Amino acid sequence: MDTGFASTAERDAALAALNALTARIEYEPRTVVELANALYAEADEALIRGAALVQRGAAQRILGQHGEALASLQAALYELADTDDLDWQGEAHLQLVALYGLGQSFELAEHHQALAQAAFKRSGNPHGILRARVFSAISLGIADRDEEALALLSDTCSEYARLTEPDPVGHAMCLANLAAALTYLGRPEQAQQCLDEALPLALSAKSLRAEAMICTRAANLAKQRSDVGTARALATRANDIATRVGFVQLIALATQVLAEIAEADGDMKLAVSLTDNALQAAVSAGDRSCAIGVLREAALRAERMGDVVRALADWKAHFDERLKFLDERYRSSVHFQQTEHTIALARKHGAELESEVRHQTEAMEATLAKLRAEADRRRQAEAELRQLADYDPLTACASWHRFPSIVNEVVNTSPQGAAILLVDLRGLKAINDEWGHLVGDQLVREAAARLRSSVAPDAVVRLGGDEFVVVLAGTLRALTAGEIAARVVERISAPFSINGEMLQISTSIGVARYPDHGCDAESLLQSADLALSAAKLDHRRQVVFYDAIYGQRLKRSNQMRRLLRTALARREFTLCYQPQIRLSDRVLIGFEALIGWQSPELGAVSPAEFIPLAETGGEILSLGRWVFESAFAQAKVWTTQTGRPLRMSVNLSMRQFRDPLLGKQIREALDASGLAPDQVELEVTESCAMEDPEQTLETLGALRDLGVRVALDDFGTGYSNIAQLVRMPISSLKLDRSLINGVGRESRRNTIVLTVIRVAHTLNIETVAEGIEDEATLDAVKALGATHGQGYHFGQALAPDDPTLLRWIAQA
Numbered sequence: 001m002d003t004g005f006a007s008t009a010e011r012d013a014a015l016a017a018l019n020a021l022t023a024r025i026e027y028e029p030r031t032v033v034e035l036a037n038a039l040y041a042e043a044d045e046a047l048i049r050g051a052a053l054v055q056r057g058a059a060q061r062i063l064g065q066h067g068e069a070l071a072s073l074q075a076a077l078y079e080l081a082d083t084d085d086l087d088w089q090g091e092a093h094l095q096l097v098a099l100y101g102l103g104q105s106f107e108l109a110e111h112h113q114a115l116a117q118a119a120f121k122r123s124g125n126p127h128g129i130l131r132a133r134v135f136s137a138i139s140l141g142i143a144d145r146d147e148e149a150l151a152l153l154s155d156t157c158s159e160y161a162r163l164t165e166p167d168p169v170g171h172a173m174c175l176a177n178l179a180a181a182l183t184y185l186g187r188p189e190q191a192q193q194c195l196d197e198a199l200p201l202a203l204s205a206k207s208l209r210a211e212a213m214i215c216t217r218a219a220n221l222a223k224q225r226s227d228v229g230t231a232r233a234l235a236t237r238a239n240d241i242a243t244r245v246g247f248v249q250l251i252a253l254a255t256q257v258l259a260e261i262a263e264a265d266g267d268m269k270l271a272v273s274l275t276d277n278a279l280q281a282a283v284s285a286g287d288r289s290c291a292i293g294v295l296r297e298a299a300l301r302a303e304r305m306g307d308v309v310r311a312l313a314d315w316k317a318h319f320d321e322r323l324k325f326l327d328e329r330y331r332s333s334v335h336f337q338q339t340e341h342t343i344a345l346a347r348k349h350g351a352e353l354e355s356e357v358r359h360q361t362e363a364m365e366a367t368l369a370k371l372r373a374e375a376d377r378r379r380q381a382e383a384e385l386r387q388l389a390d391y392d393p394l395t396a397c398a399s400w401h402r403f404p405s406i407v408n409e410v411v412n413t414s415p416q417g418a419a420i421l422l423v424d425l426r427g428l429k430a431i432n433d434e435w436g437h438l439v440g441d442q443l444v445r446e447a448a449a450r451l452r453s454s455v456a457p458d459a460v461v462r463l464g465g466d467e468f469v470v471v472l473a474g475t476l477r478a479l480t481a482g483e484i485a486a487r488v489v490e491r492i493s494a495p496f497s498i499n500g501e502m503l504q505i506s507t508s509i510g511v512a513r514y515p516d517h518g519c520d521a522e523s524l525l526q527s528a529d530l531a532l533s534a535a536k537l538d539h540r541r542q543v544v545f546y547d548a549i550y551g552q553r554l555k556r557s558n559q560m561r562r563l564l565r566t567a568l569a570r571r572e573f574t575l576c577y578q579p580q581i582r583l584s585d586r587v588l589i590g591f592e593a594l595i596g597w598q599s600p601e602l603g604a605v606s607p608a609e610f611i612p613l614a615e616t617g618g619e620i621l622s623l624g625r626w627v628f629e630s631a632f633a634q635a636k637v638w639t640t641q642t643g644r645p646l647r648m649s650v651n652l653s654m655r656q657f658r659d660p661l662l663g664k665q666i667r668e669a670l671d672a673s674g675l676a677p678d679q680v681e682l683e684v685t686e687s688c689a690m691e692d693p694e695q696t697l698e699t700l701g702a703l704r705d706l707g708v709r710v711a712l713d714d715f716g717t718g719y720s721n722i723a724q725l726v727r728m729p730i731s732s733l734k735l736d737r738s739l740i741n742g743v744g745r746e747s748r749r750n751t752i753v754l755t756v757i758r759v760a761h762t763l764n765i766e767t768v769a770e771g772i773e774d775e776a777t778l779d780a781v782k783a784l785g786a787t788h789g790q791g792y793h794f795g796q797a798l799a800p801d802d803p804t805l806l807r808w809i810a811q812a
Contacts (some may be wrong), residue, residue, distance in 0.1 A: 508542055
């Protein structure tokens with residue numbers, strides 16, 4: 001897929017840059033917006049575009065640009081929907097929790113908080129889970145559910161303290177919010193203890209946002225205990241940090257504390273000016289809870305100053321802000337409070353306020369009419385948002401976040417025979433690459449329609465991309481889960497007519513039954529996913545039911561992944577060497593280096609098991625570098641002992657072959673060992689070479705320029721494209737044992753092998769017959785013209801100090 005970057009290294013650099021932006025958001029939010037825009041514009045890959053939008057939305061939220069932040073985060077979720085990166089999805093939902101909490105849209109905040117928790121839980125990210133809990137607690141506090149917020153924050157602070165990988169910023173912010181809750185509930189001593197614990201954490205992490213927040217909370221406490229000097233110093237410190245970096249919300253909070261201190265000092269003019277600044281900052285930040293509090297204090301201050309007109313205006317603004325975000329059932333109470341305040345002020349100041357009250361009443365009625373229209377518009381918008389959240393806009397299937405509730409409903413109402421089918425559409429990437437994503441989307445839409453026609457329409461959930469889940473209720477007694485899965489396979493396999501073209505895809509299905517394979521949505525999905533993985537590997541079966549052995553394999557794979565990270569440092573890998581023979585005179589010409597892993601925990605592990613895991617985990621690059629260094633050094637030793645330039649063959653994995661630093665690693669290993677480049681032969685599998693022919697030619701040309709030899713390995717197992725041999729600058733062609741097996745006994749096989757060997761010889765390419773296990777096979781491949789061979793007939797792979805291998809060296 002074209003990611004928009006010239007190389008994998010540039011793509012990895014883009015992801016690293018996006019992760020680095022997290023630390024800069026609170027220091028340089030405006031710069032983060034600019035950098036995220038640049039990364040978004042450069043990339044075509046959904047993950048990078050989505051991550052850039054998340055970082056942009058987070059920075060916009062801190063800057064108080066809440067409309068822009070909401071648009072960025074909603075666009076990010078759309079981009080990330082087709083990726084499997086749960087951490088970025090969770091971060092997007094988390095930022096939406098903060099936005100909706102500030103706007104007092106509590107239902108939406110709780111909705112996204114649940115999605116964030118689910119995403120971080122599935123990805124195994126404890127820091128993300130704890131941050132989601134803090135955001136949820138803040139929303140509870142804004143909703144006046146203070147005791148619930150206090151309990152949640154207290155538990156979360158304890159969880160932060162128990163983290164094996166500490167998160168000082170997250171811990172400090174959690175303690176600061178806990179202090180705010182304790183202060184509101186009248187427990188200043190406990191609040192101060194939290195702040196005393198939080199400040200060192202913020203300073204150690206150099207988090208300006210956390211430091212400013214803690215200083216603001218501490219200033220409030222100092223003001224409450226009449227320690228005006230400390231309160232002023234802390235509030236000024238918080239305001240300076242917030243102003244310097246651009247924390248609009250914290251500017252509002254710190255300025256309001258300074259306004260209250262100014263009033264206590266008798267400087268009412270300064271207090272009013274600071275209150276106006278605090279209100280402007282709160283509105284700019286979109287922090288409506290803060291704005292309501294500032295307006296209330298402003299109204300009370302105006303009353304104390306005797307400025308009744310300003311007091312009425314401030315009270316009206318205060319109540320108007322409250323009315324905007326309250327349900328209908330609470331508004332009559334707020335109207336009553338507003339009327340009480342107006343009447344009390346009128347009684348106190350007499351007839352001069354009658355005209356003002358009348359004017360305010362008329363204005364309030366007009367405002368209420370506008371508010372009702374706005375409330376209707378908001379309800380309509382929320383209904384549309386809920387529709388978008390609950391249903392996939394492309395296919396009209398249920399969205400993935402509804403999957404747990406659908407499963408729970410099924411198992412609660414008809415558990416007997418309930419099951420889920422995890423359906424993967426295969427071949428969709430090729431169609432996207434050839435015909436474009438618009439055609440691919442149309443095909444997905446029609447495939448979803450076929451799925452929904454095969455079962456109850458509400459039972460189909462789109463997980464994202466090319467994966468769907470079908471939830472089968474136990475009441476479907478007419479057909480078993482296997483029969484329904486077979487029907488799905490048949491319908492999806494039928495050709496699709498898209499824009500006049502007949503397109504075809506296939507499908508693989510993993511099946512998990514309740515309660516045998518899982519008792520809830522998460523465990524059922526995990527079991528079905530394991531079964532689906534088995535179906536993808538077994539080309540003979542398109543439908544696979546979960547088996548406990550898949551779980552054991554997953555457990556072993558996870559254990560191997562963990563142990564692989566330290567296996568090289570613990571020197572658990574070994575190299576064995578299999579002789580390669582010139583068939584004309586049976587003379588040793590070199591060895592193939594084969595890696596093995598002897599794990600103290602797992603015992604001997606086959607390369608077929610650990611190499612794919614090392615590929616996906618990234619350890620393959622450091623492991624490959626070690627193989628180069630060890631094998632080249634050993635070849636140099638044997639060359640010195642024998643006086644002959646013995647060849648050393650080393651296998652390259654897919655990721656090594658695509659690594660832009662491959663040539664540099666080989667040069668460094670050659671320089672360190674002193675081995676001549678033409679004594680090195682790098683083996684590339686046929687399937688690896690044929691995946692991207694143009695990139696392959698470029699890489700092979702660079703290796704040829706280094707002076708090393710290149711062999712095309714396992715020929716006969718993949719594309720077997722003889723025409724490509726003409727273009728490839730290779731030295732050797734290794735005929736796979738599956739092609740050699742039967743040579744001499746099967747005339748058809750003899751003809752195929754003979755043709756390949758003749759083509760290779762015409763191109764001046766050596767041929768190596770693999771898997772020679774007896775004299776008859778040796779005679780047959782030699783008669784067909786193969787120049788070299790290896791196999792158990794000559795010797796198996798042996799350690800460098802094995803007596804048999806030493807005899808080969810002595811006779812060389």
